[in-house]
Amino acid sequence: MPAPRRLLALVLAAPLLLASCTTDSSDERDAGSDTGGDTQDLSFAVITHGSAGDAFWDVVQNGAVAAGEELGIEVDYQSDGDPQRQAQLIDAAVNQDVDGIVVSMANPDALQDSIEAAVEAGIPVVTINSGGDRSAEFGAIGHVGQDETIAGLGAGRELATAGAGNVLCVLHEAGNIGLEQRCSGASEGLGSDVRAVQVDINDLQGAQSTITSQLQSDPSIDAVLTLNSAVAAVAVAAAGDAGSEALVATFDLNSDVISGIQDGDIAFAVDQQQYEQGYLPIVMLKLYAENLNTVGGGQPVLTGPGIVDADNVDEIADLASAGTR
Amino acid sequence: MRAARPGAGDPAQRRADERLAATGVLRRLLVKPELGALIGAVVVFAFFAVQSQAFRSARGVANWMDPASTLGIMAVAVALLMIGGHFDLSAGVMTGTTALTVAVVAVEFRQNIWVAIAAALVVALVIGFVNGWLVTRTGLPSFIITLGTFLMLQGLNLGLTKLFTGTVSVAGIGQAPGFGAAEWVFASKVSIAGAEFRIAVLWWVLFTALATWVLLRTRFGNWIFATGGDDVAARNVGVPARRTTIALFMTTATAAWFVGTTLAVRLTSVQANTGIGQELIYIVAAVIGGCLLTGGFGSAVGASLGALIFGMTQLGIPYLRWEADWFYFFLGAMLLLAVLANRLVRRYAEAARR
Numbered sequence: 283m284p285a286p287r288r289l290l291a292l293v294l295a296a297p298l299l300l301a302s303c304t305t306d307s308s309d310e311r312d313a314g315s316d317t318g319g320d321t322q323d324l325s326f327a328v329i330t331h332g333s334a335g336d337a338f339w340d341v342v343q344n345g346a347v348a349a350g351e352e353l354g355i356e357v358d359y360q361s362d363g364d365p366q367r368q369a370q371l372i373d374a375a376v377n378q379d380v381d382g383i384v385v386s387m388a389n390p391d392a393l394q395d396s397i398e399a400a401v402e403a404g405i406p407v408v409t410i411n412s413g414g415d416r417s418a419e420f421g422a423i424g425h426v427g428q429d430e431t432i433a434g435l436g437a438g439r440e441l442a443t444a445g446a447g448n449v450l451c452v453l454h455e456a457g458n459i460g461l462e463q464r465c466s467g468a469s470e471g472l473g474s475d476v477r478a479v480q481v482d483i484n485d486l487q488g489a490q491s492t493i494t495s496q497l498q499s500d501p502s503i504d505a506v507l508t509l510n511s512a513v514a515a516v517a518v519a520a521a522g523d524a525g526s527e528a529l530v531a532t533f534d535l536n537s538d539v540i541s542g543i544q545d546g547d548i549a550f551a552v553d554q555q556q557y558e559q560g561y562l563p564i565v566m567l568k569l570y571a572e573n574l575n576t577v578g579g580g581q582p583v584l585t586g587p588g589i590v591d592a593d594n595v596d597e598i599a600d601l602a603s604a605g606t607r
Numbered sequence: 608m609r610a611a612r613p614g615a616g617d618p619a620q621r622r623a624d625e626r627l628a629a630t631g632v633l634r635r636l637l638v639k640p641e642l643g644a645l646i647g648a649v650v651v652f653a654f655f656a657v658q659s660q661a662f663r664s665a666r667g668v669a670n671w672m673d674p675a676s677t678l679g680i681m682a683v684a685v686a687l688l689m690i691g692g693h694f695d696l697s698a699g700v701m702t703g704t705t706a707l708t709v710a711v712v713a714v715e716f717r718q719n720i721w722v723a724i725a726a727a728l729v730v731a732l733v734i735g736f737v738n739g740w741l742v743t744r745t746g747l748p749s750f751i752i753t754l755g756t757f758l759m760l761q762g763l764n765l766g767l768t769k770l771f772t773g774t775v776s777v778a779g780i781g782q783a784p785g786f787g788a789a790e791w792v793f794a795s796k797v798s799i800a801g802a803e804f805r806i807a808v809l810w811w812v813l814f815t816a817l818a819t820w821v822l823l824r825t826r827f828g829n830w831i832f833a834t835g836g837d838d839v840a841a842r843n844v845g846v847p848a849r850r851t852t853i854a855l856f857m858t859t860a861t862a863a864w865f866v867g868t869t870l871a872v873r874l875t876s877v878q879a880n881t882g883i884g885q886e887l888i889y890i891v892a893a894v895i896g897g898c899l900l901t902g903g904f905g906s907a908v909g910a911s912l913g914a915l916i917f918g919m920t921q922l923g924i925p926y927l928r929w930e931a932d933w934f935y936f937f938l939g940a941m942l943l944l945a946v947l948a949n950r951l952v953r954r955y956a957e958a959a960r961r
Contacts, residue, residue, distance in 0.1 A: 334932055334934070334935070335932075358925070358928045359930075360925045365874060365878065366674075366870065366873070366874060367674065367921070369874075370670065370673055370674055370921075370922060371922070371925055373670050373673070374661075374667075374670050374671075374922050374925050374926060375925070376666075377661045377664065377666045377667050377670055377926075378659075378661040378926065379661070389776070389874075389876060389878065391778055391781075391874060391875045391876035392874040392875075392876060394875075395873075453775070456765065456775045456776075456878055456879045456880040459774075459776070462774050462775070480765065480775065
């Protein structure tokens with residue numbers, strides 16, 4: 283059987299050949315980070331819980347990468363929506379002796395061990411996005427994010443001003459405490475309880491059907507609050523499908539949300555400016571590495587909420603299409 | 608061999624015997640289902656180890672053994688079930704169900720953690736029994752039956768969690784009485800060569816050894832191969848095929864209970880969507896390990912090696928600092944390569960045997 287044997291050899295040898303081709307460059311990089319002092323050749327790892335292809339986290343990644351390029355720092359972005367696998371990615375970064383770690387804390391309990399191990403290994407950690415209240419407890423040097431309850435409160439007040447009374451709050455990541463806080467904040471701002479519904483960010487078509495069914499089964503719903511820009515677009519479509527007059531408001535921006543606001547389909551977006559959540563931690567870690575500076579004085583550095591509505595949407599439109607808003 | 612023994616004193620005769628024995632070993636090695644996975648694991652390890660010093664360090668090994676261990680425990684049980692001729696698509700979500708049971712009983716009902724863990728075992732065994740019983744009773748493909756259980760459990764996980772806690776995750780398991788001992792059993796760390804290995808790695812090795820012993824050295828192991836090879840023929844020669852199938856489904860459920868408990872104790876909080884989608888990864892690990900989709904052939908060691916390949920790939924990519932977007936592509940390519948190599952090795956072995 284000569285043909286299969288030759289093929290077998292090829293199959294087995296291919297990865298090895300590939301490995302030998304790329305060995306040189308990575309060895310140089312390893313050597314660089316080993317011999318580098320405090321002020322040069324810094325290498326930071328950014329590890330988030332965003333699922334691959336989530337537009338929100340692409341902007342965070344853009345921010346981190348841009349800061350790395352501008353400051354001459356190697357920035358490595360990894361993400362996994364599963365809390366245990368996110369913890370394992372943090373462990374991997376610690377093993378690589380990176381000079382700083384940025385981590386989003388949607389599920390603080392699950393990450394506690396790994397973050398504390400990083401801090402113990404002498405690696406400064408900055409937490410971003412959710413989990414600001416646990417950040418200092420785990421030994422992080424700072425937190426960059428938006429206070430979810432405050433942001434939810436802002437959205438609730440804004441909805442109340444727009445005349446909404448019966449609000450549907452659409453959760454898109456099961457188990458993300460931050461999202462729950464937004465909905466409860468919205469209840470507080472609105473002055474009456476919102477109704478929560480669970481959808482899956484990885485199945486937007488299913489999310490649209492779910493929202494449609496909610497609107498159909500209860501015509502008195504007069505507003506839908508989505509917590510992710512991608513869900514906002516399908517909420518608009520769902521309102522159309524259901525023949526509902528409910529107004530749609532959302533957290534976070536993307537180009538669909540921008541044009542939705544311009545067209546009047548979406549009332550407003552609560553913008554947490556997540557580009558800063560990628561960008562600022564890189565700056566903070568650099569300042570800490572070179573000058574032992576910390577930012578925030580033990581309090582989270584807030585990136586939001588900012589409200590984007592018909593009044594200011596045009597200025598922001600171009601930035602959003604460039605992937606920075 | 609026994610007949611040849613009187614001539615063993617003759618040197619020429621002994622040499623002839625040794626040659627025969629050596630060929631036998633080579634042949635037996637080549638038809639082993641796990642050989643392809645072993646080669647695959649070596650290639651994957653070499654690929655990452657050559658490029659990353661951190662990957663091949665003791666701490667790196669402890670790091671990628673961690674995802675491989677919990678996956679491996681499940682893959683071994685799923686491999687037994689596949690050798691027995693069946694699938695369990697509810698195995699992934701069942702790790703979530705058991706983890707949530709532990710969490711809800713310990714936190715919401717304020718029970719000792721061991722009571723919670725025992726309750727979760729009962730839940731798992733019931734689900735496993737129902738799966739197996741339905742499959743043997745109806746004669747429908749296990750694919751369909753367990754797909755139904757999968758979806759039902761997914762709904763129950765979310766619905767019941769919200770009912771009990773008002774939110775989509777249960778936190779605070781760490782405060783339950785008896786937690787320290789449970790942590791020692793399920794989530795402690797063992798220091799080897801300066802690296803902290805998770806205890807799950809030890810359990811994984813033990814379960815693999817246990818499953819291999821059952822498969823190759825016990826009557827039940829024979830029943831598994833027989834049932835998976837040909838259900839009717841097995842029953843005709845007196846193999847209790849139904850009981851074997853039900854037992855295998857309950858074994859998978861028990862593994863899911865063990866992994867779910869490990870998750871709950873280690874993370875101290877559990878999300879309602881835990882484990883969804885993992886069932887395919889278990890099956891893939893078993894297939895890389897040489898299990899046939901048609902049943903009757905495969906090994907527990909192979910499934911463990913499949914899990915090892917997964918763990919190495921999952922963390923190897925971040926170690927190489929590759930763009931994470933390519934993870935699934937790379938993983939898929941690895942799987943294809945491994946399965947292809949597996950098949951070629953087996954064909955070559957079968958040709959050699961003739």
